Amino acid sequence: MYLLYDFLPSGNGYKVRLALKHLQLPYTLVEKDILKGETRTKDFLRLNANGRIPLLQLENGECLAESNAILMYLAEGTSLLPTDRIEKARVLQWLFFEQYSHEPNIAVLRYWMTHGGPTDQQQQELPAKRKAGYEALDVMENQLKEHPFLVADRFSIADIALYAYTHVAHEGGFDLHDYPGIQTWLKKIADLAHHSLITDK
Known part of the structure; x- marks a missing residue:
C-alpha cells in the first residue's frame, strides 16, 4: 500500500x-x-x-x-495519461505550465490570503502576482471554452493538476465570473470526483 x-x-x-x-x-x-x-x-x-x-x-x-x-x-498505464506521443507531451506541457505560470501566482496569493497576509512586502508584489494569475487563467479559458478537458477532450492528470488550485482560486481573491469555460470545466471535474474529497481541500 x-x-x-x-x-x-x-x-x-x-x-x-x-x-x-x-x-x-x-x-x-x-x-x-x-x-x-x-x-x-x-x-x-x-x-x-x-x-x-x-x-x-x-x-x-x-x-x-x-x-x-x-x-x-x-x-502511467491508466486512462489518466494518453498513450499517443503528442498527447502525452501536451499533458506534460500543461503540468509545466501549472508549476511555472499558474501555481506561483494563484496558489501563492491563496496562501498569503489564508495565512494572515499579505504582509507589507507581499502587498508590493500582489499586483504583479494577480496580473500573472489572471493571465494563466486566460490561457486555460482559451482552451476550455472550446474543449471539455485540457488534453485530447478527455480527463487526464493535466486536469487534476490545474484543478487543484483553480477550484480554490477565489480564496486568493480571483474572480472566475468572466471565465465560463473554466467554470463549466470545474463542474465537470467535481462531478468526476467523490464529494468527500472535493470538500477536503
Missing part, C-alpha cells in the same frame, strides 16, 4: 489525493504540518532531502517527491 505524506491544505498534495481516489488506489495518509516544521526534521529529510510534501512512499520503500512527478507515476 502507498504511504502519502501530506499537508491537507496543500493544493499540491490535493492533486495526489484526487488521483489516488480516482484510480481507486488504497493508501495510508501521514499528515505533516509544514507550518510547524514537520517536514524539516532529520527523519523526514532522510525521505525527501528537499523537505517538502507531498511525498509518496511506494510499496518497495522508495520515495517519490514533486506532485506532478507523482501524478505521472500513478497515471
